[in-house]
Amino acid sequence: MDSTSDRTPKGSQRSPKKTPQSSGKREKRNQKPNLHEVKNKGRRDRGKAEEEMTKKNMDSHEKPKAVGTGLVYSELFSRYRCLWDSSHPECPERVTTVVGMMETEGLLSRCLQVEARAASDDELSQVHTREYIDLMRSTEKMTEEELKCVSDRYDSVYLHPDLFSCACLAAGSVLQLVDKVMTSELRNGFAVSRPPGHHAQAEQMNGYCMFNNVAVAARYAQKQHGVQRVLIVDWDVHHGQGIQYAFQEDPSVLYFSVHRYEEGSFWPHLPEGDSSAVGSGPGEGYNINVPWIKTGMEDGDYIAAFQRILMPVAYEFQPQLVLVAAGFDSVAGDPKGEMCASPQCFSVLTHMLMGLAEGRIVLSLEGGYNLQATAEGACSSWRSLLGDPCPHLNSPGAPSESALTSISKTVSALYPFWDQLADSGGRLSF
C-alpha cells in the first residue's frame, strides 16, 4: 500500500535541530527522559530557533511581500455525479454552492483566478503507481455496468466516465497554486475542486477519492521548488489515511490530522487513525493524529488541538509550505461529521496557520456534505486568506474533558520527538 520508501527527495532534511537528538530521543522512548534535562535542552533549542526566526524575519523584510489570494475553480468540476444514486452526497453542488456563496458575499471578486490544469502522469506517479493511473484512465471508456464493477473493488467510491479527467484536474489545481505561492506571485490560495483526495492511496481509490491531491502537491513542491519541509494539516472530520500512508516514513512531510475516531468505530475504521500512529523509521514523530472520541466537538476543542499540539510542533518543524486538506464535514450540521464547530472557527484555524512558512499556505477542498455548512466554512477560510480580521467566536470556551483526553494522549505519544511538547513532560496543564 505504501510505495514511498524510495521517494524521499534529495536534499530533504529533518527539522534542523533534530538530526542528532532525535535518534537519542527515540532510544529514550521507553526510558522517559529526565524532565529537567529535557526542559533545559528545550529552552536552549528554543533560544536558537528564535534567533534564527528573527534573522529570517529581518531577511524577509528586504524582499517584496507576495500579495493576492488565488482561487482555482472550474465548471468542469461539476461534470460528474453518481449515475446509480442520484442522492449520493459527493455531488457537484458541493463546489457550486461554495462558489455561489463566495459571489454573494463579495469574496469572489477579491480573489485572483488561477486556471486549473490536469496533473500529468509523472506528477501523479510520485504518489500513485503507473498501473493504478492507467486503470483509472481506462474507466473513461467504461459502460455503467463496468464502472459499477470496478467501483465495487474499493471502499466507498463510485466511478463515472468523467471522473478521471476531473481527478487529474483537481490534483493539478493544487499544483498550480503551489507554483504561484512558491514563486511569490501570490500570497496564498484555495482550490475549490472535486473529487476530494485525502483517502486515495498508491493503488487504491477510497472514500470518494481517486488521486491524493494534497500528497501529490507535497511531492511536487519538493521536486519542482526544492521545498524541504512541508506541513500538511487535515481538518476534515475523517482521518486522511491516504496522506498518512504516503508520508509515514518520511520526515520531510509532517502530517497533522484531527478527526472523529471513536476508538475506530467511525469510518474508515482504522487503528492507524489513533494517536499511537506517530510514523515509523526516519518518519517517526512526523505523523500526528488527534482522534476525537466523541461527536459534538466545539470551537474550543479544535482551537486547543491547534494551540497545544500543532502550532508548537509546527514552529519547531519550520515548514516552508503549508498544505491544508480542507474538509468542512467537521462544521456543525454536517450529516457525517456530527461535530459542533462553527464555520467561523475555520477562519481562526486558517489564520493560525498563516503565521507559518512566511504565509505560504494552500487549501484544497476535501469533504463536506451539508452544502450550506461547507460553503460557510469555506467562505470563513477565504476571509482569513484574504486578510480580513478573525470573526468573533460565539463560544470558544475551554476545551471539553473529552478533547483534553484526546489531546493529552497525542502529546504523550509525541513528546519524545518534539522539544516544544517535551516542555510539558508529556502532560498538559490547562
Ligand SMILES: [Zn+2]
Ligand atoms: Zn471527510
